[in-house]
Amino acid sequence: MPGSCRLGSGKGKSNMAESAQILGPFVKDAPVTSSRSPARPLAVIILAAGQGTRMKSARHKVLHPIAGRPMLLHLLASVAELQPERQVVVVGAGREQVERAVEGSGAVIAVQEQQLGTGHAVAQAHDALAGFAGDILILYGDVPLVRAETLRSMLDRLNWGDEPRAVVLGFRPEDAAAYGRIIARDQGVIEKMVEYKDANAEERAVTLCNSGLMAVRSTDLFVLLDQIGNDNAAGEYYLPDIVMLPGAQSAVIEAEAWEVAGVNSRAELAGVEAVWQDRRRAEAMRDGATLIAPETVFFAHDTLLGRDVTIEPNVVFGPGVSVADDATIHAFSHLEGATVGKGADIGPYARLRPGAKIGAKAKVGNFVEVKKAELGEGAKANHLSYIGDASVGAGANIGAGTITCNYDGFFKYRTEIGAGAFIGSNSALVAPVKIGDGAIVAAGSVVTQAVEADALCLVRPKQEAKPGWAARFRARMQARKAAK
Known part of the structure; x- marks a missing residue:
């Protein structure tokens, strides 16, 4: 996923005023009341079509476990708190593995036969969402630990009075490196999203990066996808391109970097596990357990x-x-x-x-x-x-x-x-x-x-002692050994 970083679990607040304290300045500056009806339908698209070649594994990448649970099931557990009407998992190779993993979850499978970019992957969910009218969250199966509170905040921002075309989840990593940058003004309105390789020096100095997670209304998503092209070095259709299409504006809210880190290798899997464990240990101690050496539990x-x-x-x-x-x-x-x-x-x-x-x-x-x-x-x-x-x-x-x-x-x-x-x-x-x-x-x-x-x-033979037997046995065996 271009320009993205994809990590953790933790407990947060569900109302927007409290979410603002968690998610950063663009939420803090915005109104704390939401126009989103609790009954507004929700669909979720989870992209899991990547090859996962860096994992070097016969197991599908999104099925590698964090804290004993496959990454994809972590994400579905967070999504379940929002009570979605539909859930679509877009897969490529390894379809059978993913189908078995999500059985009973209510998720359906869509297949991306050719890997033509994230925008193309989202488009494969079109048929599974036929007739759906509501909000759509676009998530990634290898970004397993984004919290339900964060997803709610994205949906709330989507339905504020200015009704942005899309809401992008941003983050500020310690090292922005080559992540895509988000240039935004008051209320988190996005002025520009730019890939690092295309950014100038001033844009590269911006620390707000694109996680790739997005919220869009169903009435807009597939119309917008039809308008993006693949005129880029990879010849792929990039989902973030819908943000900069002419017309309506989009918005960004922020999450902490740990929450949107992703997994593309065994080392990154271990890193996400470590952050999850650190947060769970802190939660255990906060809730009244004593951990003598927390880092070892x-x-x-x-x-x-x-x-x-x-x-x-x-x-x-x-x-x-x-x-x-x-x-x-x-x-x-x-x-x-x-x-x-x-x-x-x-x-x-x-x-x-x-x-x-x-x-x-x-x-x-x-x-x-x-x-x-x-x-x-x-x-x-x-x-x-x-x-x-x-x-x-x-x-x-x-x-x-x-x-x-x-x-x-x-x-x-x-x-x-x-x-x-x-x-x-x-x-x-x-x-x-x-x-x-x-x-x-x-x-x-x-x-x-x-x-x-x-x-x-009492089930054992009667004890019997034979005086001198051990000494005679040793002498006999030593003599036999010496004769050889």
């Missing part, structure tokens, strides 16, 4: 934390984790698809896999893995254990080295451990099996049958 897009949660260094959250108030996640733990109850204690070096449900004040200690299993209130698995496809009752104690043998090579089976049960160290519970409430399984047992409540289960 990594969240997923949907991580939920209660108040007074403590997270020690080097903790990684995969998707689908919620942590209740007062819980502690110790260092070097990994959680995914797990629920952690109030006051629970996890780690260090613990792994909670999908389906793990840890009850209030339960303990999952060092080098313990829990998968598709529930630990009741106050239950403990303190050391070196695997608890899979199981339920552990309240107050039960799982000794070091215990495993639930849940898989026979073909099927998974379930283990049930009752409330207050005690499982001795180095025991193997061969599922399907049930340990009753209050039962004790002696250390080193291999349990294959149900154990009734309050019983002692």
